[in-house]
Amino acid sequence: MIRGAGRARPWPAARLARIAAGALLVALTAAGAGPARPPAGGSLEGVSIRTLDGERFELAGALARGPVLLDFWATWCRPCERSLPGTQALHERFRERGLTVIGVSVDGPRNWARVRPFARRLGLTFPLVLDEDGSLSRRFRVVGIPTTVLIAGDGRIVRTHTGWVPGEEDSLAAAVAALLETGTPAKP
């Protein structure tokens, strides 16, 4: 039987459009509910992970000092490699004002041995962690890399961005600066 011969019913286009429209409506409605969400700090209390230097990073402790920026990346990801110097620049620029930058490597066991050399080559000095079991990626709903997650001191996730094109570090820097100044993120 020729595979294409079975395409008799014309339902897909209209039905798929309805499904897509419905799903989009749901997403847009939910997204349009506004940013006035209760803080999610409670759900972040248990986030604790060992850095490559052997120190334990407690997210709640870092948030007590100010905002936290998580940067999810991998050694095999070229956009990550090109975006990480910008993250390093944010670390150097805002560290004294209370920003904590954490690099989260999502490399699997295949690439663990290359994480430190990669970071050294790029001159990264902020703490790095291995997301060995993917728990951090799941918790912060990472659907691609690079992904940056900016968390306010009260635990609100104020900005999540996936992907990178040159120049986007400027908008991230503006969001961090606004958060440090007023406690609220800059409008995208």
Added chain:
Amino acid sequence: MTRAATHSDAPRSRARLATLALLAAALAPPPARGQVTGDLLLIPQYGERVYRTPGDLTRFYGRLDLAWAQDGFTLGGRFESDRTSDNDPLGGRLAHYDRLTQRWAAWNDARLHVRVGQLHTILGHGLLHRSYELPGVVYDEPGSQTRYAASRDVDGALLEWRAGPFAWRSFSGRFNDATISPAAEARGAPRYGSVLTGGQAEVRLPWNGRLGATALRSAPGGGPRRTFASAFAGVDALAPWAEHGWSLPIAVESAREAGHLADWSPFSGDASVTHALYGSAVLLWNGWSLAAEWKDYDRMRLGFNDPPPLVREHSWALLNRNTHLLNAESEEGVQWELSAPLLSWLSLVANWSRADGAPNAARFRYEERFAELRVAPPASDAWELRAYADRGFDTQDFIGDRHAAGVSLAGRGPHGLAGELDLERQRVVRATAFGPEPFEDLAVTLGVSRSGWGSAGLTLTRTTDVLDRPSDLFGNPTAPSATFAGVTLAADLGARHRAELFAGRRRGGRACVSGTCYDVPSLEGAELRWTSRFP
């Protein structure tokens, strides 16, 4: 009405109810201090696999993840749906499904993590077990032509506890190796098979050291129980000299099947016992590094583990699709990698990997040499030039010889504008029963972007590979080469939505992400990938 259709009605109704419940949860006012979060992924597709006619197939994949969190408690679920306009009883309507594919509850505090339902975890370096999800990846099963999330998970319970330098992890549940689609499950094929029960104890030591042991028992349906154990250790041998820029992290894990008490010794020399050995040492001095890794895997293709393959994962398009696939049934080898910032504007990465194996008495050898130079002005990101050369062979994949080279130029302009051009060429000799079969690949990628607006990319691939050329009914090629050209547009729509549109011809083949390789089918048509997150 067919029998299959009758059987699918009840689960479909349940799935719809579950969906409505999840949507209602998403739209309902959140309770005090709680938060509802959601992620939506939609992939409508129009077209067909290359060379298939008629080319008017319509497909739709949708996925919704919802979670509700309050204090340390989280409740979540995932709903997936796949549709195709193909009514063929073999490859079409049987691929349809609407299912709640994941549901879980978790609780965290500073010391304890408990999770019930679908979970991902790892023991040691993954020699005995690793379950994971590839973020954003959707498998497209070639046989049934159904798509589903790339989640290799355990449906059971997980307990993690830590106190000071001590940590404990244990789990038990049924394992899903992500080879059975939810569509097949809807028709009676179980996605979850073997029952796995495992644990890991670990203690942190000075000098960034760690010492631990793991144990795992598998109980396949109807098969014999198998028990495995491993021990792992790690230390930074140059930790006292860290202030001077020196570091030498060393890691090792040895795993064995422990059918008898004597086999529990992880350093037992009995080669007749199923075993795996992994070791790594990385010497770092400021920006310089030299990494070495070893592996020796014997009958360790367990289906629920994921040992380090010691194969470089490339970001270059042509090299990525030629990644060697680990055969843990029988494989041993090494990998060396040098990273050298030669000058302030010039750096080098060189990699050499080699592996030998003899599964089923058929020997294979894989070898690859790779070098990449990066040139960029010091302390500036105005432009960057990369060039690589790669040579290797992989008799497991019948690749007798392979040369590849490429160059990439990226630059920034005013007003947030940027561009990147990649050129790659590869010459391959495939060893077949009828003699050597040479072919050549040429890949060009041109991308432009503007910060805050989005990006546009043009991908062009030309190949003389007989597997990708058009052919007649008898398999004889009807053209000397094949060209695949496509355009991708990507943009963020507000802070919560992102759209990526591909149109054109996409070459199928192997893709490797985060250490895992899978097949991507070819496409001639258009595909939209829409992601939304809320809040």
